[in-house]
Amino acid sequence: MTVSVPHSLDDAVRLLGEHPDAMLLAGGTDAMVEINDGHRRPNAMVIALNRVPDLRSWRHDPVSGTVTIGAGVTYTELMQEPLAELLPALAEASRTVGSPQIRNAGTLGGNLGTCSPAGDGLPVLSALDAEIRIVSSSGERTISVHDLMVGVKQTSLLPGELIAEIDLKVRAGWQGYAKVGVRNAMVIAVASACLAVDSEQRRVSIALGSVGPTVLRCADAEQQLSNAVDWTSGAVSPDAIREFGTLVSAASTPITDHRSTAEYRSHAVGVLGARLARRAFATSEGAAG
Ligand SMILES: Cc1cc2nc3c(=O)[nH]c(=O)nc-3n(C[C@H](O)[C@H](O)[C@H](O)COP(=O)(O)OP(=O)(O)OC[C@H]3O[C@@H](n4cnc5c(N)ncnc54)[C@H](O)[C@@H]3O)c2cc1C
Structure with missing residues (x-):
């Protein structure tokens, strides 16, 4: 097994383009459990995403009222101000995930990638009508979170695609x-x-x-x-x-x-x-x- 550790989104996308069946690894809190339990065989190529700064950061555009969260942002980060103030339900859901160790490693992109109906981040993304930016070596597309989550642990991602960012509108109201x-x-x-x-x-x-x-x-x-x-x-x-x-x-x-x-x-x-x-x-x- 080869583990590649890209340091930029461009490199991650290029590697994935060369190995469309590679396994993406973010925090590993789902993927490693599945491998350890024998439910999943590690692919010949693993692309570790946790050194890609673009995936690990978030930004707020006050003019459009949009918060953009990199797929590799962890629950611990989602629980902290000022993000928690902008998206309180996401912070509240993050607080309920696993233990401090899981919240430090587990990411919102990984929650979407697994797409379990029990994923704690997902009802929040749905209620807030999140938009998901998906990238691949042939370009990018943005889809509604509802079009990403298509079944039990099933997404509409195509081979060679990765989730880059999640866009959420800041709402006035509880x-x-x-x-x-x-x-x-x-x-x-x-x-x-x-x-x-x-x-x-x-x-x-x-x-x-x-x-x-x-x-x-x-x-x-x-x-x-x-x-x-x-x-x-x-x-x-x-x-x-x-x-x-x-x-x-x-x-x-x-x-x-x-x-x-x-x-x-x-x-x-x-x-x-x-x-x-x-x-x-x-x-x-x-x-x-
Ligand atoms: C002890 C324990 C307790 C847990 N408790 C909870 C809980 O309370 N609530 C909850 O919701 N979950 C829980 N989980 C599950 C897990 O922590 C979450 O689903 C977490 O969000 C997974 O994120 P990750 O970064 O670890 O993903 P990984 O395990 O790295 O990846 C998960 C899947 O997503 C894919 N993936 C990762 N990043 C991307 C990307 N950028 N683009 C496309 N695909 C991608 C991977 O290929 C893999 O298929 C728990 C897990 C453990 C081990």
Whole structure:
């Protein structure tokens, strides 16, 4: 096995063009586990991306209101100010990932590359309508995150392509992430949800993790809550929040596996949706529950 360690994005892309079937390695927290468990054979060529500065950095353009995050930015970095202030739900999701060691090594690009329905970064990218910049030796393309995540651990990346950057719009309005697992820490989500309010557009978005083959958006629930909010006062009735939770549950298409049952997942994701909505908007029931 040859391990190449490019020091620029151009070199990484050139190497990948020469070896389109090479295995990309970022933090290795998914890839090495799969190899160690025998679920994946290391390819003859491995391209390690963690020395590519363009992938390890992020920037904020206040004029366009866009934050651009390199695929190799780690969860630890996503949790820190000022990034955490610009994208609070992403910081909140990052705090729930693994342990400090995993958060120091694991990257957002690796989360997308694995594309597990339980990936904690992915509901946030979906709720915030992230755009993904993909590069290869024949050029680049930008696609919606929804077009990247096509199935269980399946992306639409073609051989020879790598994820370079993730673009997210900074939104005015509350956003948050919540996750249920079998314990409180070091846990893969049994159900998860990210809710983001866009107070300028007067709309709510919600994306669900671990309750479908890939991350799911809930068009009916989004429409219902966006219509139910009094956008002047920021208030919404408890009944509307309950209905929102029911619609969120209904949008889920979970399976039963070793972590949980489909029934529990459907129920839990509705509870998470309603809980996030209560945090986002003032209700007479308050923010608890
Ligand atoms: C103990 C433990 C706990 C964990 N807990 C969580 C958790 O709570 N929540 C969670 O979401 N995940 C968790 N994970 C999984 C993992 O940490 C994350 O999915 C992480 O984001 C993977 O990033 P990485 O940089 O380590 O990716 P890698 O393992 O390096 O790569 C993962 C996949 O993405 C591909 N890839 C990497 N970079 C790119 C790129 N730029 N372009 C295209 N493809 C690319 C690789 O080829 C590989 O297929 C855990 C893992 C472990 C071992």
